[in-house]
Amino acid sequence: MSDRLDKGKEWFDKVYGEGKSEGLIEMQTGLGQDLARFGIEFNFGDIYSRPGLSLAQRELLSLASLVTIGGLEPQLRGHTRGALRVGCSPTEILETVIHTVQYCGFPKALNAMRVITDELQLQGQEIPPALGPGE
Incomplete structure (x- = not known):
């Protein structure tokens, strides 16, 4: 090896x-x-x-990259599990998806949000509530 x-x-x-x-x-x-x-x-x-980035930062960057590419649902699920394992919160993970919408558009971001939210729930995580308009 x-x-x-x-x-x-x-x-x-x-x-x-x-x-x-x-x-x-x-x-x-x-x-x-x-x-x-x-x-x-x-x-x-x-x-x-x-060196230079934590594993949590790397996982959030990986998720953002996968969201912008689109169509990589198995990898989104895997990196969601990885992000949780290295200490990312559900809020950090979901806010990462929200941040990508300005670069990849609503269809990719919404599809990713559904996949990641489903995976978070499968992992027993509580989904943060919506902030609502203007928050």
């Missing part, structure tokens, strides 16, 4: 839980396992492990 892979697995497991990096690789078949390994090495071994 390479140092990059070891480092990537360490950081991946910090975000998603012990042994989850192995699960990501094992859920793939054949060459798909190589792709999962590349993702762990690069995304977590090279990027997430860098």
